[in-house]
Amino acid sequence: VVTVHDVARASGVSISTVSRALTSPLLVAAATRERVTRVAAELGYRPNRAAAGLRAGRTGTLGLVVPDLENPYFASVTKGVQSRARAAGFGVFVVDAEEEPDREGVETRALLEQTDGVVLASPRADDEALAALLGGVPRSAAVLVNRELDGVPSVVADDVTGAALALDHLRSLGHRRVVYVGGPATSWSDRRRREGLRAAASAEGRGGRGASDVDLVELGAFRPQVAGGYSAADLALGTGATAVVAYNDLVAVGLVERLRARGVDVPGDVSVVGFDDTFVATLASPPLTSVGTDLRAVGAAAVDLLVARLAAGGEQPEVERVVRPTELVVRGSTGPARAVGQRAGARR
Amino acid sequence: VVTVHDVARASGVSISTVSRALTSPLLVAAATRERVTRVAAELGYRPNRAAAGLRAGRTGTLGLVVPDLENPYFASVTKGVQSRARAAGFGVFVVDAEEEPDREGVETRALLEQTDGVVLASPRADDEALAALLGGVPRSAAVLVNRELDGVPSVVADDVTGAALALDHLRSLGHRRVVYVGGPATSWSDRRRREGLRAAASAEGRGGRGASDVDLVELGAFRPQVAGGYSAADLALGTGATAVVAYNDLVAVGLVERLRARGVDVPGDVSVVGFDDTFVATLASPPLTSVGTDLRAVGAAAVDLLVARLAAGGEQPEVERVVRPTELVVRGSTGPARAVGQRAGARR
């Protein structure tokens, strides 16, 4: 392995000049800098991050904790974090907490001490535990993704608006009774999505009829998986709603599956809207209308926040809350509401 | 941050004893060891990996390079690597090479020097470049996943057998003309899958009719995405085959999509088999029959290999090649071959 000493010897300067030439180019004469840089390249010198960090107090590393890497949602966030971090010169320690709040806590704590900062995506811990975890963060910084907490910078998608978009879309298709198949009670986004739906449902429609014209029925906590949607389908159908908004794309897929099995056509008889707009939405049949956001951009924004705080050093900027726009992507799973009583019976 | 010094002071011993008590328990008196351990826990001491590695020459870190984190295949491998590495006390640097061979090379090289070892999943580089990259690996170890190369330990799925299973399955359903919609020409697994299909096609059927009873038609390189399958569908149909084996699940989904759009029923008119058995296979409609392997186990096995080599130190064990079993998961996309001429015309 080639070290600063090798480069120093080969270019006839001291090791500190090598270090400076490579990390603070402005502090060394142009000629020297150029020579050192060239020699370093020739020798294939690569600074040892661990050593650099040990002395400088930084590690050049960021941590990322996600609940489940196999979930496309987090895969995208991870990709965004990874990519932006690399561009900023940081390596990324990725940890999969396997949906366990305890592991999440332990791993986050460990990362906070071994990295310059950590991105915590959709933490499963409750507010109290989270506050305790991130409370006395000294030199390391933490940024939340898809979750907000007092005093902690965060990047979230504008789910409230997104949910409203979904409801307005259904309203414009003539749906007057919409059911929401919700996710885990502890889910922060679930709360936001409900909020948005309620607000949009109680607001006047575009038609300006003066009073709310859409009934919103909210269903309880279902598992955020295909199985959850499958389980919820009969209940949803029983409400007499002509449209369903699902907690996420997977739930939507489960809903569609069960509805079809019962002979209910989507979108002919019932429209279904998903959330997150992961590639699952495009794969499903029919392809799902879904509310999504650019998840890689979310991850990248989180890194930006982190890097900004690190660069700021002592004088921390005020706690920033980035809200990324959401958009409704209309695909084949939503269509005009069928007039009441017009629904076809079970087929097949 | 609490360091060895703090623990040493609080427990009345020297820092070297603390270090030993925590890393080589056998070298210190039971009583001392216990006290130090307890104090360390009370103080919430967490060893600084960078510092430990600097002196000891290890980093306690593994690297993982994948072509695309959003690809469910690699998401699973990553999960397996992450999980096993953690269990073995290693952190994992994850790098997404974004399908670019150049970045792959650069990142791998960087990781090789900053970590104790790296797992290289499905490298896109050709044999030559790969050999150059991994050739003079000094102290760091490298393990390949889903790829083999002389002198480098690897973990691969038994795609040859898997492909044969798929073909036998189709044969048993009465299919006598099967088309393979292949992936990128540079893909190592593509070659193995073709091999397996050819071998099975040219072998006698279960019926022991003495001569090959299945025609295998191989189609050229298609993009390993849904779009690739969509593009290949018409060509595949034109061969007169009653069954299609796709390079992977995504391609299979694209095939099904286009076939259906043309009024060809799956599996009624044509059977389709995917590869990898990612969750895409379960989400598709109909759910895909697919050849898969436990990808998390693949990732875990790669870490095992790496850790074993690291533990071995000087006397490196011989180059191991782990071949993980594949299995055929039969779902709704395959069915009995329809008698010739019986295929229904375009519907809908």
Place this chain on the structure above:
DNA sequence: ATGAAAGCGCTAACAG
């Protein structure tokens, strides 16, 4: 069995 001391590779004062 334990302590003292010497660095791992690098950066950050501190002097020139």
Place this chain on the structure above:
DNA sequence: CTGTTAGCGCTTTCAT
């Protein structure tokens, strides 16, 4: 602008 000198936190001889 550049060289010298201390260490960062830890492991590991080398003594004892």
